Amino acid sequence: MREVSKYGKTVDLAVSSALEELNATVDQVEVTVIERPRGGFLGIGSRKALVSVTLKKTPFDSGIDFLRNLIEKMDISAHIQVSDKSGRICRCQFVGRDVSQLIGRHGQTLNALQYLANLVVNKNSDHRMTLILDAENYRETRKKALISLADRVAERVAKTGKAYRFEPMPSFERKIIHSELAGNSKVKTFSFGEEPRRYVTVALSDN
Known part of the structure; x- marks a missing residue:
């Protein structure tokens, strides 16, 4: 999960700055106020607000974590890149030296991995979501x-x-x-x- 810390004149401004960097909305994050702003006397002793903003784990993150653990146990040299994650669809690519092993005959291995990952994704979601896997532009x-x-x-x-x-x-x-x-x-x-x-x-x- 991504986490950023930001200062701002107010808590809201600090949170807004963090959301912009994370490219997220407020409902997609968890906010922790580390320091509240203080005005001080004649500017002396004043301080800005400091917040820590963390992206919440999504159902897609659960599916991707499942795949990462699986290929690690398979001892395959590959990793996952998320190319697009918007709304109810997430597109991912397997990248690495051994990605051909993750495709299989007519994409059977890739399709099986995608099927299992989607079971995990939708187990953690209250509406239908789709994770699409690819490797070497196979799709x-x-x-x-x-x-x-x-x-x-x-x-x-x-x-x-x-x-x-x-x-x-x-x-x-x-x-x-x-x-x-x-x-x-x-x-x-x-x-x-x-x-x-x-x-x-x-x-x-x-x-």
Whole structure:
């Protein structure tokens, strides 16, 4: 957790200065007043207010701590960088020498880590929050591969009339396939199964 100490003519001004440095709002921090301002006599003995302001731990912090402990136990040389944390979505990157080990075949290891981290995040939250993990720009590469695969599968289904079942994948990957084929009048898509084994099936359209 980040903590800063600030002086100010008043407690409010000192807190405001700390919030600006932390890029936070007052409801996201804990404030401790170390010294209250004193006017003194003719300016002699006067002092400014001193406060200590600490960012509260968020559900995302719990998920990130979980991941850090996990990769440490896996003895993998990697660390986590938070690229964006706003509202109910947090985007993180694995960075380091061994990050390829955290991706796995078709991103299965990365997806499993993301799934577990989100269980931790939402266990500590009263509303739905999403932590998105990436490594070596894998998500964008995977998205392009899924779009290409979806188009090939649609062409194959339209030609043979036989439905095609994808391997299980997380909801955000299934959404890529559904979105890509939504405008294809020759095929239709469905999702079946229970998380985390839910999968997409592409079938011939009724049209």
